[in-house]
Amino acid sequence: MLEIDHILGIKVKRTKEKIRISQRAYVKKMLEKFNMANCKFRLIPLIVGTSLSTNDLSTNEKEVLEMKNIHYYETLESLMWL
Secondary structure, eight states, rough: OOOOOETEEEEEEEEEOOOOEHHHHHHHHHHHHHOOOOOOSSOOOSOTOOOOOOSOOOOOHHHHHHTTTHHHOOOOOHHHOO
């Protein structure tokens, strides 16, 4: 019988009682791609009930230029795959 090690980028580990899957490699690759490899872990990134609006946008020119270089759509696509 052939043992599966990886399938669709997901690591598969099988023991007698369990089958475990991990996307650790994908998460690491995604964090590196979006320059977030050194980010801090959070269970919930925002406080529940937080409401954001255009009033929360930065008016600091440096921050605005930095945000223009962030690929939000591509980042969200990667998170949806995860």
